[in-house]
Amino acid sequence: MRQLSLIGLLMLASSLQGCFPIVAAGMGTGVVVAKDPRTNGTYLEDEEIQLKSAKAVGDKYGDRVHVNITSYNRVALVTGEVPDEASKAEIGKMVAATQNVRNVNNELAVSGLSSLTSRSSDALVTSDIKLHYVGKENFDSGRVKIVTENGTVYLMGLVSHEEGKIASDIASSTSGVLRVVTFFEYTN
Numbered sequence: 001m002r003q004l005s006l007i008g009l010l011m012l013a014s015s016l017q018g019c020f021p022i023v024a025a026g027m028g029t030g031v032v033v034a035k036d037p038r039t040n041g042t043y044l045e046d047e048e049i050q051l052k053s054a055k056a057v058g059d060k061y062g063d064r065v066h067v068n069i070t071s072y073n074r075v076a077l078v079t080g081e082v083p084d085e086a087s088k089a090e091i092g093k094m095v096a097a098t099q100n101v102r103n104v105n106n107e108l109a110v111s112g113l114s115s116l117t118s119r120s121s122d123a124l125v126t127s128d129i130k131l132h133y134v135g136k137e138n139f140d141s142g143r144v145k146i147v148t149e150n151g152t153v154y155l156m157g158l159v160s161h162e163e164g165k166i167a168s169d170i171a172s173s174t175s176g177v178l179r180v181v182t183f184f185e186y187t188n
Contacts, residue, residue, distance in 0.1 A: 035142035037158045037187075038073055045100045046071040053078075053095045060094070061087070066113045069095060072145045072156040073185060074102040079149040081111045105183050107154065114150060122148040125176040129153065132170045139166045146171070151178035160188045 036043060049071040057067050065087060067080040076095050082088050092106035126148045133141035144157040144167045153171045155164075164184045171180045 035140050037143055042073060045074055049074065049076055049095075049098050049101055053098045053101075056094050056098070057091055061091075065091070067091060067108065068147065068149065070145060070147050070154075070156065071101070072183075073158060074100050075156065075183065075185070076101050076104045077147060077154055077156060077183060078104060078106045078108055079147055079154065081109050081113050083110070085110055105154075107149070107152075107181070109150065118150060121176060122150065125151070125153065125174060128176070129171050129174050132174060133167070136166060136170070139163055148177075151176065153177050153180045154183065155180065156183045158185050158187055161186055 038046070050069050053069040053071075053076065054067070057065065057069070061067070061082075065080065065082045067078060067082070070077045070079070076098070078092060078095055082091065088106065088108040088110055091108060092104055095101060095106075096104045126146050129146055129148075130141065133139065133144070140163065143159045143163060144155055147154040147156070153174075155167050155171060157164075157167070159167065164182060164186065167184075168180055168182055171177055
């Protein structure tokens with residue numbers, strides 16, 4: 001039973017796009033330890049940016065688009081697929097107008113909507129990268145948020161130059177990754 005709980009927790013962690021908390025389990029209990037350099041206020045602002053932006057896009061476009069909005073340190077990353085350049089530009093403006101957004105990286109693709117198979121493959125790539133990050137020397141995985149869209153890995157976070165290089169190198173050498181795009185804020 002304990003193994004099933006741990007497997008379930010790992011599956012849940014792998015399905016989430018974002019920071020990967022390190023899980024330590026022992027004696028029937030699990031403890032989640034995450035080292036996020038953002039303040040609690042900034043973390044909550046990021047969550048609010050994601051929710052409000054996603055709701056605004058969903059209310060306007062419904063299922064005609066596939067849009068993911070990820071925010072880290074009040075910098076929004078917009079990924080997914082839209083039918084035309086006008087929709088891409090408008091969604092970028094909608095996200096930028098969300099309260100507390102400092103900057104928007106609009107990486108929407110003008111194309112047909114991705115398939116469930118493609119999205120599942122992206123989730124596996126993200127999980128693989130997170131697993132490669134765990135236990136890596138001189139690297140705090142809690143400082144990096146990973147988003148994978150159509151084989152492209154986007155990395156966000158507050159990192160040192162060394163941590164950014166480690167994160168990028170690991171991501172680029174992971175099977176299934178077509179390219180790596182970094183949106184790091186450097187601490188040194």
